[in-house]
Amino acid sequence: MSELINNRQERIEVMKNLISQLHEGRDEEQVRRQLESVLQEADYSDVFLMEIQLMEEGISRESITKLCDVHTNVLRKHLDLTETPETVPGHPLHTFLQENQALLQRTAQIRQLISELSSADSESVASIIDKIQTLFNDLMDVDKHYRRKENLLFPYFEKNNMPGPSTVMWTKHDEVRDYLKAIIEALHQVSELNQAEALAFCKLAIEPAVEALEEMIYKEEKILFPTAMDLLTEQDWYEIYQQSPEIGFCLYVPEFEWIPEGGIAQSPGKIKANEDKIHLPTGMFSLEQLINVFKTLPVDLTFLDAEDTVRYFSPGKERIFDRSRAILGRKVQYCHPPKSVHIVNQIIKDFKEGKQDKARFWINLGGRFIHIAYYAVRNDAGDYLGTLEVTQDLTELRKLEGERRLLTYDEN
Amino acid sequence: MQQLEINKFTKLEEIFKTYPQTEETLKSLSPLYKNLETPILRRTVTKIATLEKVASVSSLDVYDVVNVLRQSVGQPPLETEQ
Incomplete structure (x- = not known):
């Protein structure tokens, strides 16, 4: 029978009719079998068109959404044949x-x-x-x-x-x-x-x-x-x-720059290092300088905004706690192990309510003495802007005694 | 309240909200469903699970579950012939 259904709209009509039967409570298996016997192949775009037409014909968006999984299931055998497109890294x-x-x-x-x-x-x-x-x-x-x-x-x-x-x-x-x-x-x-x-x-x-x-x-x-x-x-x-x-990205960070075929028609919107200065109340940096100042800091910084979303971390050379760019844009509550998330929530709550401005912890981690501090970041009016986490390895500093007044380089 | 047609795709939350009497009927079908008496389970499971899923974790046929609940609210049984 499939050879008779070579017109796209006819094919969609058959799909619509069968999918409509699902709305009436008909068994999915029966519909699936009937559909398979009628159609040799279903184009992926047919599914979209079918959904649009069903909506236009008065089947509510909610009903279609509800049956979205079902009609994908019914069409699965055909959709399985559709190849997932392949693209280059960075795309x-x-x-x-x-x-x-x-x-x-x-x-x-x-x-x-x-x-x-x-x-x-x-x-x-x-x-x-x-x-x-x-x-x-x-x-x-x-x-x-x-x-x-x-x-x-x-x-x-x-x-x-x-x-x-x-x-x-x-x-x-x-x-x-x-x-x-x-x-x-x-x-x-x-x-x-x-x-x-x-x-x-x-x-x-x-x-x-x-x-x-x-x-x-x-x-x-x-x-x-x-x-x-x-x-x-x-x-x-x-x-x-x-x-x-x-x-932000999800559990994966693209590492490759991607240039579209045919080049770039518009100039990139990104700030160009060296060209744009970042003016601050007490001075200014080029973007390149600022990036590398953060990289040079002897502490690891992580900043989350007032909505608890991780917005920045400093790319230290030897970070104490690894950070991936995949965490940018993630709620901080999902960055911590289940056992400690209630502590994070407590700190943020206290910061937001203005009850506290700082919370400090120190732990022994593989023989190193690690200091972890959270600071409420506020503007001049006292409004909460976010939280800054500052992590530092104090092992060497704690061993210091006496004075060093003469120039002596530490061994790397 | 709008009539809710019970089928295997219906979520427990919708069924219990529309027909509160079905909760006891469901629990009587399998000891597994008695776990729904635990508040945290009830709150999360009813929001997520459809009758199809509920039946799949017990040894019951999905249409047996669907039709027992349909019957309890005066809906005719769904045909189950393959």
Whole structure:
């Protein structure tokens, strides 16, 4: 019968009719089989067009969003044949795909931990849940992946009269975000659960959340990204490339500079080192000087803004705690191990409420004496602007005695 | 309140909100579902899990679960023939 359905609109009509039956509660398996018998192949863009037309015909956005996973499932056999586009390192699409790989590594680890939970004794339950929570903190980074799609990629679909992705996918993003937040919040308390309850929680809440995140990756790689590759020009991608660092990356940082084919049409928006001076109330730097002053400081700095988002860290030569650019744009609450996040929250709360301006810790780390201090950053009016973390290895300084008044270089 | 058609894609939260009596019916189907009495589980699971997922973690057939709940709110059973 498929040879009869060679017209695109006819093909979409058949899909719409079958998908509409799902709305009426018909069994997914039956619809899937019927669809497979009717269609030899479904083009990924057909899915978008179908969604748009269903919306135009009065099926609510909510209903379509709700059935989005179902109709992707029904079409999966055909979509599986769609190749995920390949691009060069640095290209925004390459970055999206690398991020997906990093996310899938985490979801695989979570599934493994859930399987270990089935036979865990009561002592191991808390430790497994702790590990799952750390992995969920990582998954929260998907927010930056989604925000780059929503704010940088979707506008090109809308410009081309393809509102499907932004209306349906955006809602699915919010659903995944809600799931992740709800789970992280719950995981703080799950350690109080017994093994059976913890397992029920994993099976009924964590697995569906992980599935929702993986399902979005599938939709991106089989539907959204192939369509985007057809739709966007190299210059469009370059615009996305330039604006991406402002939002930040998800568990992966592109290391390669990317120049679009045909060169750069517009001058880069980035500040050029050496040309622009940064004027401060007590002096000025070139950007190059400022970058290297921060690099030379004998302390490690990390700054988070008033919304608790990590905005900067100094690129010290031997940082005490490793920092990756992937944390930029991440909420600080997802940067700390589950056991210490409540302390971070307490400090920030006290800073925001103006109760405290400083919190200090010192720890022994592999034989080194590490001083960690948090400072509230405020403007002249006392408004809270963020928190500065200053970490310093005091091991050598603590050993100093007497005086050194003559020039003597330390051994490196 | 708008009629909510119960099927395997419906989330527990929607079902319990629309038909509060279904919560006890569901718990009676499997000891596993009794875990929903734990507040933290209930709060998170009902928000995320669909009936399909709920059935998959027990030994119950999804249509048995769907149709028991449908029956309890006066909805006709869904056909299950393959």
